[in-house]
Amino acid sequence: MKRVYLALTLAAATALSVQAASAQTLKTVKDRGMLSCGVSGGLPGFSTPDDKGNWTGIDVDLCRAISAAIFDDPTKVKFVPLSAKDRFTALQSGEIDVLSRNTTWTLSRDTSLGANFTGVTYYDGQGFLVKKALKVNSALELNSASVCVQTGTTTEQNLADYFKGNNMKYEVIAFASADETVKAYETGRCDVFTSDVSQLYAQRLKLANPADHVVLPEVISKEPLGPMVRHGDDQWFDIVKWTLFAMVNAEELGVTQKNVDEMAKSDKPDLKRAFGSDGNLGEQLGLTKDWFSRIIKAEGNYGEMYDRNVGAGSKLQIARGLNQLWNKGGIQYAPPIR
Amino acid sequence: MTTEPRKPPPQYVFKLKRALGGKSGWTGLVVQIVFAAVLAWVAYEIVANARANLETQRIASGFGFLKNTAGFDVSQSLIPYSGSDSYTRVFFVGLLNTLLVAVIGIVFATVIGFVLALCRLSPNWLLARLGEIYVEIVRNLPLLFQLLFWYLAVLAALPGPRQSLNLFNAFFLSNRGLVIPRPIGEPGLDPFLVALGIGIVGSLALRYYARRALFDRGQLIRIWPYVLGLLIGLPLVTMLIFGLPFMFELPQLKGFNFAGGSRVIPEFVALVVALSTYTAAFIAEIVRAGILSVHKGQMEAGSSLGLSRGATLRLIVVPQAMRVIVPPLTNQYLNLTKNSSLAVAIGYPDLVSVFAGTTLSQTGQAIEIIAITMGVYLMISLVTSAIMSVYGWRINRSLGA
Numbered sequence: 001m002k003r004v005y006l007a008l009t010l011a012a013a014t015a016l017s018v019q020a021a022s023a024q025t026l027k028t029v030k031d032r033g034m035l036s037c038g039v040s041g042g043l044p045g046f047s048t049p050d051d052k053g054n055w056t057g058i059d060v061d062l063c064r065a066i067s068a069a070i071f072d073d074p075t076k077v078k079f080v081p082l083s084a085k086d087r088f089t090a091l092q093s094g095e096i097d098v099l100s101r102n103t104t105w106t107l108s109r110d111t112s113l114g115a116n117f118t119g120v121t122y123y124d125g126q127g128f129l130v131k132k133a134l135k136v137n138s139a140l141e142l143n144s145a146s147v148c149v150q151t152g153t154t155t156e157q158n159l160a161d162y163f164k165g166n167n168m169k170y171e172v173i174a175f176a177s178a179d180e181t182v183k184a185y186e187t188g189r190c191d192v193f194t195s196d197v198s199q200l201y202a203q204r205l206k207l208a209n210p211a212d213h214v215v216l217p218e219v220i221s222k223e224p225l226g227p228m229v230r231h232g233d234d235q236w237f238d239i240v241k242w243t244l245f246a247m248v249n250a251e252e253l254g255v256t257q258k259n260v261d262e263m264a265k266s267d268k269p270d271l272k273r274a275f276g277s278d279g280n281l282g283e284q285l286g287l288t289k290d291w292f293s294r295i296i297k298a299e300g301n302y303g304e305m306y307d308r309n310v311g312a313g314s315k316l317q318i319a320r321g322l323n324q325l326w327n328k329g330g331i332q333y334a335p336p337i338r
Numbered sequence: 339m340t341t342e343p344r345k346p347p348p349q350y351v352f353k354l355k356r357a358l359g360g361k362s363g364w365t366g367l368v369v370q371i372v373f374a375a376v377l378a379w380v381a382y383e384i385v386a387n388a389r390a391n392l393e394t395q396r397i398a399s400g401f402g403f404l405k406n407t408a409g410f411d412v413s414q415s416l417i418p419y420s421g422s423d424s425y426t427r428v429f430f431v432g433l434l435n436t437l438l439v440a441v442i443g444i445v446f447a448t449v450i451g452f453v454l455a456l457c458r459l460s461p462n463w464l465l466a467r468l469g470e471i472y473v474e475i476v477r478n479l480p481l482l483f484q485l486l487f488w489y490l491a492v493l494a495a496l497p498g499p500r501q502s503l504n505l506f507n508a509f510f511l512s513n514r515g516l517v518i519p520r521p522i523g524e525p526g527l528d529p530f531l532v533a534l535g536i537g538i539v540g541s542l543a544l545r546y547y548a549r550r551a552l553f554d555r556g557q558l559i560r561i562w563p564y565v566l567g568l569l570i571g572l573p574l575v576t577m578l579i580f581g582l583p584f585m586f587e588l589p590q591l592k593g594f595n596f597a598g599g600s601r602v603i604p605e606f607v608a609l610v611v612a613l614s615t616y617t618a619a620f621i622a623e624i625v626r627a628g629i630l631s632v633h634k635g636q637m638e639a640g641s642s643l644g645l646s647r648g649a650t651l652r653l654i655v656v657p658q659a660m661r662v663i664v665p666p667l668t669n670q671y672l673n674l675t676k677n678s679s680l681a682v683a684i685g686y687p688d689l690v691s692v693f694a695g696t697t698l699s700q701t702g703q704a705i706e707i708i709a710i711t712m713g714v715y716l717m718i719s720l721v722t723s724a725i726m727s728v729y730g731w732r733i734n735r736s737l738g739a
Binding site: 085112142145146161175188 | 392394395396397398409410411412413420421422490494498513514594595597603604605682683684685687691692695696698699700701702703704
């Protein structure tokens with residue numbers, strides 16, 4: 001009988017101690033010595049592990065930048081691969097500190113999930129991938145097609161809206177993971193694979209013969225992809241938000257991974273503020289004076305991150321487009337560091 | 339003076355004590371009250387804690403989301419459904435898809451399982467070995483693996499819709515599934531259905547009458563010509579009078595897919611095949627054990643009465659074996675139903691896929707949705723085992739055990 005009481009007491013104690021882990025994320029991360037970052041399980045250009053288990057991609061680099069800002073070491077990140085439908089639960093339950101998993105910013109996600117979007121790492125839109133052999137030139141010719149889609153995404157809903165809006169019929173086959181979806185498209189279960197355009201390019205690389213497939217010109221939705229943090233910890237929200245802003249500002253100011261040390265010595269007022277030789281902006285964030293140079297030294301500016309993962313320096317070769325800086329024809333824009 | 343035997347004093351208190359506290363008396367009662375209180379407190383803490391955490395993080399809670407528009411489509415639905423319906427409707431679409439797979443899977447698994455068991459027990463060496471090999475291979479491979487095998491290796495190897503295997507220009511088999519002609523009701527449908535109903539009821543009544551005659555008077559009545567007449571003749575006559583009950587809409591290749599006709603999607607086929615072949619391997623062993631548990635004297639008695647092996651099995655051995663078979667068979671039925679949630683791996687829209695998957699990630703209300711889904715599986719399982727309990731009870735009663 002005693003054992004029963006003991007077990008009960010333990011159970012009760014556990015139930016009580018599961019308190020909201022919302023506030024104090026920075027302290028938790030520091031105490032743990034590790035940032036826990038939710039990413040996609042395998043999406044070239046955004047987050048994908050190589051054969052040695054090293055992760056690469058924009059979403060991954062953002063987490064490394066946060067780690068660099070906190071620990072001055074971009075490697076103190078534990079990457080947690082998540083499926084589209086598990087991602088929010090992992091964030092809500094406190095399993096991860098930040099969700100950096102090509103997630104589309106929408107009103108309902110921003111409000112009802114108990115989490116906030118901190119910014120836009122990549123401006124995307126939804127498109128369609130089809131086999132060239134089908135000789136389809138426009139998404140409007142897709143009436144009665146079978147469409148493969150990943151479940152639990154905004155893609156699934158945009159798809160329904162688009163076909164309904166254009167009075168077209170279709171059959172949807174929804175899979176839990178991106179790999180299963182692509183596999184079904186490849187085996188011919190569906191005529192069309194739909195996702196964010198960046199993903200279409202990324203997944204096309206994984207197909208046996210990428211040149212046999214074509215991305216249709218229509219972009220049917222706005223998909224601003226960004227990282228998310230839990231509600232209720234504004235300091236942590238600021239840190240994640242300004243890590244990305246720092247990288248965008250660095251590109252605008254001409255600071256790169258290579259010249260960061262030289263630029264730190266510059267007399268220009270905006271550079272002095274960013275590098276912390278003037279004012280205490282880093283401390284205001286809850287970080288250190290050199291937070292800006294830590295980030296850029298580790299991961300480079302936004303443009304470098306883009307080129308290396310999805311742009312000219314990568315296999316994906318996606319043009320900057322909307323993700324070009326605001327003063328160069330795109331819409332990537334960060335508030336000033338001052 | 340007559341002495342009445344003294345009645346023992348009414349031991350109400352003692353009886354109450356025993357009833358509430360068992361052998362330990364009052365102490366036992368106190369322990370139970372404390373236990374219940376602690377249990378209630380733990381449950382309260384869990385609920386209150388979850389609620390407080392949801393509120394502080396401002397995560398939406400409650401069941402209001404069920405009325406919202408779903409906004410996504412589903413590939414197979416037994417009830418009319420479109421993207422502009424509510425999440426409640428999605429829930430029922432998923433539930434019906436799960437039940438469909440479970441019921442059809444259970445039927446196939448049982449039939450295959452019984453056949454396999456009879457193979458294994460057969461005096462025919464080859465049949466027995468084949469049954470053994472089947473059971474040993476199928477039950478020792480993971481179900482998910484078999485599911486993917488059927489879906490990705492077998493069904494995906496079928497040709498595309500434009501090169502589909504064609505039977506009489508009416509049946510088409512491709513990697514989009516099996517397309518068959520769809521019956522469309524004509525004016526003659528109602529009388530046809532009525533005639534069919536009368537035929538079935540009449541045949542059942544005849545059978546009942548024939549059995550009574552056999553058991554009560556030992557009179558053997560041949561009923562099959564009448565049954566044939568009722569089941570086939572009567573509907574045929576109504577068809578001649580009222581016209582055809584339905585026409586078939588033939589499928590035609592239009593654009594990417596077939597237009598018209600009905601379609602069985604490959605996800606459904608893969609799931610039913612994988613679940614029923616896998617569970618059949620277990621059922622075969624259960625049935626074999628059940629049959630072996632019947633004393634072999636029964637079999638010998640049957641053959642000494644001049645019954646064939648099949649008749650002995652059907653009339654004497656299997657009814658007795660069912661007593662042993664039913665409880666573990668129930669377990670297998672429950673397993674099959676719960677395993678149907680693996681559907682999510684191959685994109686079949688079952689309850690877990692469309693409700694605990696898509697709906698969950700679109701609304702983010704994990705606690706409510708998981709609770710509903712668990713409740714539904716619990717209910718399906720309890721109903722299944724209740725039905726099987728009643729069946730088992732009837733068997734035991736009829737055997738007088």
